[in-house]
Amino acid sequence: MIRLVPNHALKIVRSAPVVFTFDGQSVEGHAGENLAGALLRAGRLHLRNAPANGGPRGAFCCMGLCQECTVRIDGQVVEACRTEVTQGLAVERAG
Amino acid sequence: MSDRFDIIVVGGGPSGARAALAASAQGLNVALIDEQSAIGGQVWRAKNASILSAPKTHETRAGDALRRDVLASDITHIEGARVWQIETGWTLHVLRKDVSSELTCKSLVLATGAREYVQPVPGWTTSGVLGLAGATALFKQSLTPPGKRTIVSGTGPLVFFVASEIRRLGGEVAAVVTPNSRRDWMRALPSMLGRPALLMRGAIWVADLMLAGVPIYWQRVVTDVSGDDQVRGVSIAKLDQNWARTSEDIMLAADSLCLGNGLIPNIEAAHMLGVPIRHDHALGGWIPETTEDGGTSIDRLYLCGDGTGIRGAEAAAHQGTLTGLCAAADLGHGTVNLQKQAKAKWLKSARFGMTMTALSIPRVGQAQLTTPETIVCRCENVTRATIEAELNAGAQSSNAIKSGSRAGMGPCGGKFCATAIAQLIAQQSGAPVANIPPATPRPPLRPVPLSIAAGSFDYDALPIPKPAPL
Ligand SMILES: Cc1cc2nc3c(=O)[nH]c(=O)nc-3n(C[C@H](O)[C@@H](O)[C@H](O)COP(=O)(O)OP(=O)(O)OC[C@H]3O[C@@H](n4cnc5c(N)ncnc54)[C@H](O)[C@@H]3O)c2cc1C
Numbered sequence: 001m002i003r004l005v006p007n008h009a010l011k012i013v014r015s016a017p018v019v020f021t022f023d024g025q026s027v028e029g030h031a032g033e034n035l036a037g038a039l040l041r042a043g044r045l046h047l048r049n050a051p052a053n054g055g056p057r058g059a060f061c062c063m064g065l066c067q068e069c070t071v072r073i074d075g076q077v078v079e080a081c082r083t084e085v086t087q088g089l090a091v092e093r094a095g
Numbered sequence: 096m097s098d099r100f101d102i103i104v105v106g107g108g109p110s111g112a113r114a115a116l117a118a119s120a121q122g123l124n125v126a127l128i129d130e131q132s133a134i135g136g137q138v139w140r141a142k143n144a145s146i147l148s149a150p151k152t153h154e155t156r157a158g159d160a161l162r163r164d165v166l167a168s169d170i171t172h173i174e175g176a177r178v179w180q181i182e183t184g185w186t187l188h189v190l191r192k193d194v195s196s197e198l199t200c201k202s203l204v205l206a207t208g209a210r211e212y213v214q215p216v217p218g219w220t221t222s223g224v225l226g227l228a229g230a231t232a233l234f235k236q237s238l239t240p241p242g243k244r245t246i247v248s249g250t251g252p253l254v255f256f257v258a259s260e261i262r263r264l265g266g267e268v269a270a271v272v273t274p275n276s277r278r279d280w281m282r283a284l285p286s287m288l289g290r291p292a293l294l295m296r297g298a299i300w301v302a303d304l305m306l307a308g309v310p311i312y313w314q315r316v317v318t319d320v321s322g323d324d325q326v327r328g329v330s331i332a333k334l335d336q337n338w339a340r341t342s343e344d345i346m347l348a349a350d351s352l353c354l355g356n357g358l359i360p361n362i363e364a365a366h367m368l369g370v371p372i373r374h375d376h377a378l379g380g381w382i383p384e385t386t387e388d389g390g391t392s393i394d395r396l397y398l399c400g401d402g403t404g405i406r407g408a409e410a411a412a413h414q415g416t417l418t419g420l421c422a423a424a425d426l427g428h429g430t431v432n433l434q435k436q437a438k439a440k441w442l443k444s445a446r447f448g449m450t451m452t453a454l455s456i457p458r459v460g461q462a463q464l465t466t467p468e469t470i471v472c473r474c475e476n477v478t479r480a481t482i483e484a485e486l487n488a489g490a491q492s493s494n495a496i497k498s499g500s501r502a503g504m505g506p507c508g509g510k511f512c513a514t515a516i517a518q519l520i521a522q523q524s525g526a527p528v529a530n531i532p533p534a535t536p537r538p539p540l541r542p543v544p545l546s547i548a549a550g551s552f553d554y555d556a557l558p559i560p561k562p563a564p565l
């Protein structure tokens with residue numbers, strides 16, 4: 001099929017894989033990428049529970065404003081879209 | 096760190112970076128602060144460190160050029176730094192790597208850019224629904240599509256850009272849904288003819304989608320998102336000229352959705368500092384009052400870029416140059432000639448940018464998509480019905496809604512619900528939205544961990560920290 005927009009997926013070279021945990025389960029990401037991107041690629045979209053009804057929420061604005069992507073690391077609440085993935089990072093669902 | 100700069104520019108997008116470059120070239124000591132780790136702003140956001148190599152695009156080339164220019168200049172670039180409080184005179188409180196410091200300057204330029212507006216619809220809070228502009232931030236940083244099969248919905252050119260990027264990154268686009276009609280685009284055509292390169296890019300995006308058999312639903316809108324912790328289906332319906340629904344829903348299957356309704360200027364910092372604001376739909380809603388060269392009613396405070404009205408990246412850059420020159424001239428450096436050139440370029444590109452903005456101007460029917468059960472304030476989980484109950488009980492301003500229902504009180508600081516709440520107040524009172532100004536912003540401009548401000552981080556207590564101790 002003719003494509004006017006090429007598929008670049010196979011031409012992207014990523015850094016070495018690292019393994020971190022999300023709610024105790026291992027997830028693979030790449031060193032230096034942000035947590036929101038790594039979790040999304042792993043199909044882990046539900047990052048926090050909303051107040052009141054506990055509804056599942058995940059990354060929304062991807063620019064550090066909406067606070068929907070917040071997760072807990074070392075007891076601190078941080079934005080997954082602004083946090084770098086590192087080997088062994090232990091990430092918990094927030095809220 | 097406590098330094099006195101001649102000029103501090105907040106925002107390293109095309110506008111702020113060009114303002115800093117222009118002022119620095121006049122020999123001034125300039126700092127450029129951005130919360131991102133690299134220069135580029137929203138439009139030219141840099142790839143993160145995990146991407147070792149990838150094919151270049153229009154955006155990466157333009158961003159790389161800007162990054163090179165800043166690197167080659169004498170500008171002090173303070174990256175990964177969030178300005179959370181500003182005191183007149185000027186002292187900026189800047190949070191970087193969990194440490195808050197104060198920076199001072201003689202003149203301040205705010206180039207804080209835009210964020211997006213998403214009209215709340217049932218299910219828009221489902222994880223897997225990304226903002227349409229937000230999706231481009233994900234693509235630019237992580238080169239990752241939003242899912243395996245994505246529906247892309249929104250106004251203006253962005254919807255086609257996002258669909259095209261998903262295909263470029265190896266994802267599948269299930270459908271494109273846009274409230275705009277083909278006729279809306281025909282009306283925009285004359286001003287696009289003056290910009291053949293951009294017109295060509297847009298034509299390729301659309302032609303590629305058509306060749307790939309991706310359905311494009313013109314004059315349609317997303318009415319409902321089903322799924323719980325993941326998108327499973329998206330309902331769409333037909334709209335009339337006023338964007339009121341005219342048909343029953345049809346359901347499309349997808350595992351992800353990008354959803355947006357245009358951009359709104361980030362005016363909080365300027366508004367907080369006392370710059371008067373006015374409402375103009377043609378510029379994305381509430382904008383701060385500025386002169387053409389970026390001056391404000393406040394001495395030595397300048398504004399430029401999409402934060403002063405949505406005119407697009409090219410106009411933002413020219414306006415930045417103009418504003419940087421003007422700020423430098425006010426400190427006794429620079430020539431009028433350069434200012435004239437920059438102003439002419441700015442006005443020309445602004446005209447084109449505003450034609451694109453016009454495609455996203457909300458129409459009367461849009462507000463009805465937010466049903467009574469729809470969550471309007473995402474942070475506090477407040478529905479339209481709850482907000483309307485407050486209105487019926489006498490609340491008449493965004494501030495009153497806040498204290499009554501907590502809508503707008505959450506950690507995002509009302510950035511993603513203020514427009515929808517104003518819409519509801521306008522409907523109830525019969526007044527135009529231009530009569531419903533946003534609640535006066537209070538510091539912090541960005542969430543500040545309480546460990547910085549008062550001891551330990553507490554999400555629920557945000558965003559009302561004490562002043563930083565440093
Ligand atoms: C998410 C998003 C994606 C977009 N993508 C595109 C696109 O692909 N193509 C396109 O043509 N247009 C895009 N736009 C439109 C955008 O507004 C551009 O026209 C352009 O980026 C505007 O340039 P600017 O310099 O005015 O603002 P921006 O590029 O938005 O730059 C503003 C900068 O200010 C920084 N900032 C703001 N407040 C603070 C603070 N308190 N502390 C520290 N830093 C701060 C931000 O990090 C940002 O980098 C996008 C808009 C958004 C919101």
Ligand code: FES
Pocket residue numbers: 058059060061062063064065066067068069070079080081082
């Ligand atoms: S996705 Fe909005 S703050 Fe991270």
